[in-house]
Amino acid sequence: MPIGSPTVGEAELAAVAEVFRSGWLAGSGPTCRRFEERFARAVGVRHALATSSCGTALHLGLRVLGVARADEVIVADYTFLATAHAVVHAGATPVFVDVRGDTGTVDPDAVAAAVTSRTVGIIAVDVAGQPADYDELAAVARRHGLWLFEDAACAAGATYRGRPAGSLADLAAFSFHGRKGITAGEGGALVSDREELIERARRLHSYGIVPAIERESATGLPVPGCEEAGYNYRLSDVQAAIMTAQLDRLPGLLASRRAVAERYREGFADLPGVTPAVELPDREHAWQAYHLTVACGEERDRIATRLRERGIGCGFGTYACHLQPVYGSDRHLPVSARLLATRLAIPMHANLTGAEVDRVIGEVRSAVAGSP
Numbered sequence: 001m002p003i004g005s006p007t008v009g010e011a012e013l014a015a016v017a018e019v020f021r022s023g024w025l026a027g028s029g030p031t032c033r034r035f036e037e038r039f040a041r042a043v044g045v046r047h048a049l050a051t052s053s054c055g056t057a058l059h060l061g062l063r064v065l066g067v068a069r070a071d072e073v074i075v076a077d078y079t080f081l082a083t084a085h086a087v088v089h090a091g092a093t094p095v096f097v098d099v100r101g102d103t104g105t106v107d108p109d110a111v112a113a114a115v116t117s118r119t120v121g122i123i124a125v126d127v128a129g130q131p132a133d134y135d136e137l138a139a140v141a142r143r144h145g146l147w148l149f150e151d152a153a154c155a156a157g158a159t160y161r162g163r164p165a166g167s168l169a170d171l172a173a174f175s176f177h178g179r180k181g182i183t184a185g186e187g188g189a190l191v192s193d194r195e196e197l198i199e200r201a202r203r204l205h206s207y208g209i210v211p212a213i214e215r216e217s218a219t220g221l222p223v224p225g226c227e228e229a230g231y232n233y234r235l236s237d238v239q240a241a242i243m244t245a246q247l248d249r250l251p252g253l254l255a256s257r258r259a260v261a262e263r264y265r266e267g268f269a270d271l272p273g274v275t276p277a278v279e280l281p282d283r284e285h286a287w288q289a290y291h292l293t294v295a296c297g298e299e300r301d302r303i304a305t306r307l308r309e310r311g312i313g314c315g316f317g318t319y320a321c322h323l324q325p326v327y328g329s330d331r332h333l334p335v336s337a338r339l340l341a342t343r344l345a346i347p348m349h350a351n352l353t354g355a356e357v358d359r360v361i362g363e364v365r366s367a368v369a370g371s372p
């Protein structure tokens with residue numbers, strides 16, 4: 001039983017067949033444009049740019065926000081490494097801050113305490129698909145004149161106080177990697193209400209020139225001007241077609257994941273030493289992953305070994321970035337370090353049956369009880 005699994009089928013195949021017939025397979029074409037418009041509406045913003053990954057969307061976002069050498073960017077520590085790597089790729093220094101013990105999302109007080117004269121902005125992470133504390137974070141950002149960036153990699157379809165994930169900061173980045181809630185295998189998006197940011201990112205993601213689709217409608221043969229050395233960070237139109245079908249499925253996928261989370265919550269409610277995942281009352285979790293919290297690290301590892309022996313996929317949740325050799329940070333971030341040691345990710349995807357969920361619950365319960 002895998003820990004994650006995509007939901008793809010005939011609708012995605014039909015969408016791909018249509019792109020094949022259209023002849024436009026490269027990125028930034030008509031299918032991408034249609035997807036971008038629909039995705040922007042779905043996440044409650046005015047503009048979206050489809051990208052090759054969330055990592056490239058984060059990098060583009062930092063570039064258009066003007067991040068440069070000597071800048072410090074405050075980064076939520078408990079996240080996938082891509083969040084911090086983007087800061088390094090932009091030439092700046094990530095300053096890791098600690099997180100809440102219940103949700104794993106960044107602690108707004110810790111963010112406020114980490115601001116220095118070199119700080120330019122904050123990257124918050126919607127951990128496993130649950131939005132961070134954006135009202136408090138926006139207040140800190142306003143007070144210090146910083147920008148706020150939402151890493152919504154796992155959060156398509158989540159909400160915070162009635163607003164969709166993706167609309168909660170100056171910019172947001174999504175991932176369409178195979179392990180996320182909606183997927184084209186690989187892919188991502190950068191979204192914002194600020195047109196100038198997305199339009200500059202659009203050129204940067206296409207080697208620094210206007211995408212081919214815009215040149216096609218020009219009169220004559222104007223040579224595009226390039227003002228900045230850009231990248232190829234495009235999502236192909238083949239992937240965009242898959243994403244359009246995935247977007248149609250999103251409400252159903254969210255409902256299936258929510259049902260799994262409900263069943264897990266009931267199944268683990270009375271289990272000593274194991275805490276079910278927390279969903280705060282003012283937000284809707286997208287349930288990209290389901291993290292149990294186990295009382296101590298050795299016990300977590302013991303349960304994990306047992307689940308694997310029984311063919312049930314599991315994982316450690318996500319990373320405490322400051323503990324990775326590449327960051328070798330001497331900051332003391334005890335909550336993030338504890339979550340790394342005690343969280344146990346168990347199967348969570350939209351294809352799980354009730355019987356499979358019950359089997360996971362049963363195996364975790366017998367592992368805790370120490371029964372053979």
Ligand SMILES: *Cc1c(COP(=O)(O)O)cnc(C)c1O
Nearest residue numbers: 053054055080082153175176177
């Ligand atoms: C998966 C993930 C990423 C990276 O996404 P890619 O599309 O693989 O680049 C970044 N941040 C978070 C929080 C993630 O979970």
